[in-house]
Amino acid sequence: MDIFASVFLSSSLLVFSFVSSDAVDSITQSQSLSDSKNTTLVSKNGRFALGFFSPGNSNNRYLGIWYNNIPVKTVVWVANRLDPIPDSSGLFMVNSIGSPVLLSSNKAVHWSANSTKQARNPIVQLLDSGNLVLREENEDNYLWQSFDYPSDTWLPGMKIGWDLRTGLERRLTEWKSLDDPSPGEMSWGMELHNFPDLVMMKGSQKYMRSVPWNGDSFGGIYEFQGTLVYYNFTFVSNKYELYFIYELINNSAIIRAVLNQSMYMGYVWVGEKEGWSMYLNSPKDKCDVYNLCGAYGNCIISESPICQCLEGFKPVSLETWDPDEWSRGCIRSTQLSCQDKDKIRFVKFAGLKLPATTYSWLNVSMNLEECRVKCLNNCSCTAYANSDMKDGGSGCAIWFNDLTDIRQLEANSNRQDLYIRMSASEQEVKNKQKTKVVVIVVVAIAIVFGVLMIPYCIWKRSNFRGEDLISFDFSNRATQRGLINKKRTGKGRNNEMELPLFSFSSVSIATNYFSATNKLGEGGFGPVYKGSLLNGQLVAVKRLSRKSGQGWEELKNEAMLIAKLQHNNLVKLLGCCIERDEKILIYEYLPNKSLDYFLFDPIRHGIKDWATRTHIIEGIVQGLLYLHQYSRLQIIHRDLKASNILLDKDMNPKISDFGLARIFCGNGSQATNRIVGTYGYMSPEYAMEGLFSVKSDVFSFGVLLLEILSGKKNTGFYESDSINLIGYAWNLWKSNRSLELMDPILGDTPPTNVFLSYINIALLCLQENAVDRPTISDVISMFNKDPALLPSPKKPAFSFGRGMEDLGSSKRNPEICSLNDMPVSILEAR
Structure with a gap:
């Protein structure tokens, strides 16, 4: 018989009183919560409640904690996740040895708190943080707390990480389903090694890894219809504990983080909508999947394919690098030699998510130069970086073995420089290539300049009033004919488009001179043609009709916007043509x-x-x-x-x-x-x-x-x-x-x-x-x-x-301009 059941039976002469319906936040040994009497504990300020519930469509009963001050019942912690009670006979009490325990009608123990210390005058109390604690009467030290044993929800003030003294790990685990709160495959916690990572696991396999802590706050400010959420992350690392924690600055906000079957999500309660709004999620895209691109592969979500080898590396599979090959990663273009340090260089890579830190070494007192020397003197060292980015950078993180789980970060992300060990010969080849390119460019400019001087001289001699063909500028609508030009004053350069220009002759050849057989269809903008560039790339050519209801404004708007947008789910603009009164956009061709x-x-x-x-x-x-x-x-x-x-x-x-x-x-x-x-x-x-x-x-x-x-x-x-x-x-x-x-x-x-x-x-x-x-x-x-x-x-x-x-x-005069149901990728006219 379970020890707690034995204790309960041996104490059968004790008289218990059930908590009344009036809200109380604690119970003692002489009190209990009964499922059949629907009694609960409510935290002092009314934010959280502890009681019995049935999840989803299940009839099983669980003891849990939920938000008490919102209309949507949201459970944040469950006691008996692995052992539900099949009926409403549940009883929550403090047994004779001072431990919280959950029993059913046959006195079977369905859950108990594993307190290591026996309390003489124990009190179980629900705090306004959502933490259920066991303490001695008139003392604040906790003998046990629910925050040490999280379910699927991370609340402000809750630690995720390790107590190194006891070996206690605090880790989130998903509910198996909406009807079953038992732990599922997904878990999320701290991987314990020299340079700790927060890692999401699917079973025994890594599913996603966060950016390593670099001394900066992961916190932020979010606003949802008047609800301001301001929180701050803290990382604590000492000989006793290793954990992350986050705190709310404005305690009136209601915020939680949840792990489900596929991702980690942050929610804030929006009172006006009476619902939860998601303000963050991970993984947020395919590049967040752990080590998608393999060793030395860089995942760039805006590129196609999204997996690219870092500079100085090449795919393991040279024939093709399709999604099935990505995990094989990349290898060095030039192999390293450890015998001669003069043949080693460290190349700086900026804007990357630092590699997985499973095989790493950390020293918080070293500076960056000391870190470089440390890495140089160890043949197994493949890269190094500052471990802390505060105050210009400090500390030393060193990587061994292949570098994995790398991705390109967004411009506003927490980014730090990574220095990767490379062969000096690789750098020499790169420098020679740069020199060769510079020479070619200089020669090409000289030739072009000479060619352009011929018509210029003719113009000077004939006193012809021509236009300067200098740059592509959308800002001057007065120059819509011919090439869009800019005067020599150089004004308005900020309006210039960073977009490739195609000549009208090259577009004509690509579309077989806009032949009917290449025509894909026609929309409100004008006809759309299938084309093939000289390099074999298929394109869709969108040609502005002079009779179109749309026109210069729409073309300018589309070109300027798409040129600034980069996302896998947005069509890619490859260039445009604005010659001979033509206004043409060239897109990637999509066969489906x-x-x-x-x-x-x-x-x-x-x-x-x-x-x-x-x-x-x-x-x-x-x-x-x-x-x-x-x-x-x-x-x-x-x-x-x-x-x-x-x-x-x-x-x-x-x-x-x-x-x-x-x-x-x-x-x-x-x-x-x-x-x-x-x-x-x-x-x-x-x-x-x-x-x-x-x-x-x-x-x-x-x-x-x-x-x-x-x-x-x-x-x-x-x-x-x-x-x-x-x-x-x-x-x-x-x-x-x-x-x-x-x-x-x-x-x-x-x-x-x-x-x-x-x-x-x-x-x-x-x-x-x-x-x-x-x-x-x-x-x-x-x-x-x-x-x-x-x-x-x-x-x-x-x-x-x-x-x-x-x-x-309507008080306005609507102009319904777009009847354009013609996409740019139709294979045949309809």
């Missing part, structure tokens, strides 16, 4: 056409598997998140629709057509008298009042999501009474028949609760008032949330079909 081709084509109806559709949805959301939050410029697309979602050979979606996009400033709405876009995708406040914001794109995404789920087009679908797809979806939702919206061609039917949650999210995106719609980051959070926790939508905007005359009631 556009999303509307697959969804709405009655003959080639495709995408029969649910996984591909969710993959497309996820890519669109990631692209929008980049535009709205993470790009250098906050961009409102304003024309998001199925025909503007292009698909590459692997069915990865890429948002295209930025001719109508706008750079956005501030958190509110902006107004315009020129309403542009596509009817059926425009939000009501934009269509009727010319007001646009990030929520305008969210509305368009809601329409697009319904179309992907149903395979039906919003403006081309009518069920009855001129109802459109939005109205049809709403009627099905109200009558609990939303499964009827599912595209009948789907071969693998998704889980019912998942499909219903997608419809729920779509309807939330389609709310009449922009403030009721989620942000794109909220949408990502909702996709990972328990469907039962999603808020209920109100009646969406445009629930019934409207004619264009409905827009006439």
Whole structure:
């Protein structure tokens, strides 16, 4: 018999009193909590509660802690994760030896606190931090605390790491499912070695690794509809403990971090929305996956392929380096020799996530030069860096063996220089190549200068009034004919485009002189042609029609925006041509056409598997998140629709057509008298009042999501009474028949609760008032949330079909400019 059960039975003469319904924050040996009596502990200021609950659809009972001051029951800690109680007979008490214990009707012990010290007058208390503690009466020292044994949630004030004196590890572990809080495969904690890492594990395999601590704070400030979150991370390392902890500066905020089946996410409670909003997530993209690119491979999320070898290295597989080969990584182009130190150089790499630190060495008192010497004198040393970036850098971190799990970090990330051991001969070859390039460039400039001087001399002699062909500048609309030129004054150089220029002759040759056989189709901008550059690269050539409703402003806008945007889910602009009154954009060619081709084509109806559709949805959301939050410029697309979602050979979606996009400033709405876009995708406040914001794109995404789920087009679908797809979806939702919206061609039917949650999210995106719609980051959070926790939508905007005359009631004069459903990657005219 369990020792705690024995103790309980031997103490059967003790008289216990159950905690009353009045809120108390602690119990003693003479008190207990009973599941059958629905008694709880509530922390002093009412933030947290401890009691019994059943997760999800399960009937099992667990003892847990949840937020007490919000309407959504959110559990942050579970006691008996591995041993649920099958009925409501649970009893939580302090036994005769002073330990908290959880019993059921047959006096079986389902959980107990493993306190190493016996308390004489024990008190179990729930603190306002969410920490359940065991202490002696009138003493503050904790004999045991729940913060030492976290579940899936990291709360402010909770340590993640190690107590080196006792060997206690504090680590997050995911719930196995929404119905089962027992530990699943995913865990997240600190890997204990010389230069500690925070590592997410999937079973026994590393899944993701954080950037090593470099002395800077990981904290930040986030604001959600008036809720300000300001927190600060601290790393503690001494001979007794090794851990991370974070604290809130403004204690009124409610914040938590959660580990689920696929990622680590940070949430903040937004009272106005009565819901949780996600403010961070890891992994945030494919490059966060542990060691995706192998040894000496650098993962660059904006490149294709995303895995690139570091300079001075080459792929292990020389024939091809496709995703199946990435993990094999790279090898040195020139092998190292350890005998002669004069043949060794250290090359500085900036902007990288420091390599995995499993095989590393740390000395916090060394400076960078001492670190270099230390590495040079050890043949096994492959790289070194400062371990602390405060006050200009200090400390020494040294790596041994191959460098793994490297990625290119964003410009605003915590970045530090890494010095990698290289062969001096490699550097000499590089210097010779640079010298050769410089000579070639100088000769080329001289030749070009000489050639250009010939027409200049002719011009001087004939007194011809010509124009200076100096640089490509979009700022002067008065020079829209011929090449766009700039006067010798040099003014306005900040407006010059960093974009390759193609000559009209080269574009003509690439498209077989704009032949009909190369024509892919025609949209509001003008015709689109398939082309092949001299290097064999296939391109899509978008040629501005002189009769187009769109024109110079749209071309300028699209070129300027896309040239500044780099993301896997945005179409890549390769260059442009502005010669001979021509205005042409050259894009990457995407062979799988556009999303509307697959969804709405009655003959080639495709995408029969649910996984591909969710993959497309996820890519669109990631692209929008980049535009709205993470790009250098906050961009409102304003024309998001199925025909503007292009698909590459692997069915990865890429948002295209930025001719109508706008750079956005501030958190509110902006107004315009020129309403542009596509009817059926425009939000009501934009269509009727010319007001646009990030929520305008969210509305368009809601329409697009319904179309992907149903395979039906919003403006081309009518069920009855001129109802459109939005109205049809709403009627099905109200009558609990939303499964009827599912595209009948789907071969693998998704889980019912998942499909219903997608419809729920779509309807939330389609709310009449922009403030009721989620942000794109909220949408990502909702996709990972328990469907039962999603808020209920109100009646969406445009629930019934409207004619264009409905827009006439607006105080503005709308100009619906984009009827362009023609993507740049269609293989044949339609």
